[in-house]
Amino acid sequence: MTAEAAPRKKGKEKSRRSWFRYRIRDPLEAAPAYLVTSLARLLPVSVASAIGGWIGRTILSRVPALRRRVLDNLSIAMPELDETQRLRILRGCLDHYARAAMEAPHWPGIVRSRFEVVGIDIMHRYREAGQAAFYPSAHFGGWELGHACLGLNGLSAAA
Numbered sequence: 097m098t099a100e101a102a103p104r105k106k107g108k109e110k111s112r113r114s115w116f117r118y119r120i121r122d123p124l125e126a127a128p129a130y131l132v133t134s135l136a137r138l139l140p141v142s143v144a145s146a147i148g149g150w151i152g153r154t155i156l157s158r159v160p161a162l163r164r165r166v167l168d169n170l171s172i173a174m175p176e177l178d179e180t181q182r183l184r185i186l187r188g189c190l191d192h193y194a195r196a197a198m199e200a201p202h203w204p205g206i207v208r209s210r211f212e213v214v215g216i217d218i219m220h221r222y223r224e225a226g227q228a229a230f231y232p233s234a235h236f237g238g239w240e241l242g243h244a245c246l247g248l249n250g251l252s253a254a255a
Contacts, residue, residue, distance in 0.1 A: 129197075137201035148198030152190035166190075196240075203244045211241065216249050223251060 132151075136144040156162060163186065170182045177185070199206070222229040231253075233242045246253045 133197065133201050136198040141199055141202040141206065144198040144202065145195045148194040148196070149191045150194075151198075152192070152194030153187045156190040156194055157187050162190075203241060204248060206238075207241055207244045207248055211245055213245050213249060216251075219246070219249075219251055 136148070139147070166186050166189065167182055170177065170185060174182075219229055219231070231242075243253050
């Protein structure tokens with residue numbers, strides 16, 4: 097038995113939909129996030145982080161599609177948890193996610209003031225020699241700041 101492929105869009109119709117998506121819909125969807133993170137840049141990082149946590153716990157945790165998806169995934173991954181435990185995890189995850197989003201505009205300052213990169217000279221030598229380098233990093237806390245560290249030191253990385 098073979099499955100039939102869905103009919104392909106005609107060139108002009110597909111082109112119009114792509115234009116609408118990339119020129120209208122995507123920017124409209126991104127605008128609120130851009131506005132919020134732009135405002136976060138103006139605040140001290142601790143205040144931006146606290147506001148992000150509040151947004152995650154009180155607003156994002158009430159978005160029906162997101163709430164349903166997280167709770168469904170938790171019930172599959174951890175069926176032993178009751179509804180109260182799943183809701184606590186939901187709020188904690190969205191608190192963390194929104195905090196990280198509100199802290200992101202501050203990453204360069206956080207990296208400059210709170211990180212010490214040991215061995216960056218080794219990474220520069222590899223780059224100057226045209227060679228790739230591998231660096232292991234821990235995957236906890238602000239693990240995504242490793243890329244910001246490299247970028248501020250003139251290096252790039254891929255995960």
